[in-house]
Amino acid sequence: MRISTPVSKFIIPLDVFERTFDELRKWGEKEFEGLVLWVGTTARSKAIIKDFVVPEADFWGGGVRISSGGMLKLAEDLSQRNLILLAQLHTHASDFGHSYGDEQHAASYRLGYVSIVVPNFAQEKHTDLSSCYVYGYVGNGKWNQLTKNQVARRFKIT
Ligand SMILES: [Zn+2]
Numbered sequence: 001m002r003i004s005t006p007v008s009k010f011i012i013p014l015d016v017f018e019r020t021f022d023e024l025r026k027w028g029e030k031e032f033e034g035l036v037l038w039v040g041t042t043a044r045s046k047a048i049i050k051d052f053v054v055p056e057a058d059f060w061g062g063g064v065r066i067s068s069g070g071m072l073k074l075a076e077d078l079s080q081r082n083l084i085l086l087a088q089l090h091t092h093a094s095d096f097g098h099s100y101g102d103e104q105h106a107a108s109y110r111l112g113y114v115s116i117v118v119p120n121f122a123q124e125k126h127t128d129l130s131s132c133y134v135y136g137y138v139g140n141g142k143w144n145q146l147t148k149n150q151v152a153r154r155f156k157i158t
Helices: 014-029 068-081 100-104 148-154
Strands: 009-012 035-043 046-053 057-060 063-066 084-091 114-118 133-139 142-145 155-157
Touching: 009 014, 009 148, 014 035, 014 046, 014 084, 035 063, 035 068, 046 084, 063 068, 063 100, 068 084, 148 155
Parallel strands: 009 046, 009 155, 084 114
Antiparallel strands: 035 046, 035 084, 057 063, 114 133, 133 142
16 A cells, blocks of 8 residues: 655745755765754645754764754744744765664654755755655654655745
8 A cells, every 4th residue: 555645735935945955064064964944834735934943953873863952942942933843854974865763863753744864965056855865754653755756746945
């Protein structure tokens, strides 16, 4: 049976997209994985990105994840601004997708939450997500990788 991922359409302002990748690239220049969160609102089947957040992170075995302090700050910040956490992006040193740790230590496990892995420390120029690994959380600890077609259809940079 095919599991369809409950990822809705994502609307990403170009400015947020570019600043996100600038941030990831900066970490990559120092050979650290970078982590950036996309926050915003939802309306019917649309996720509208309003801003990006660089959380307090822990670095482990060459990887990165949000720290518990970072999680607390984020929750307070989001509730004050009436925004929700919609997606996370992090980089890998080379060209591969989710690691086991990535599946176990995401910043959210809301259905439809999206995790994006940017290859090669984000050192290449990205104008869309076509060379990234994109996963939607489908529940029960499982992530579903989106096809290139699904990514192109669902993520609109405006
Ligand atoms: Zn990773």
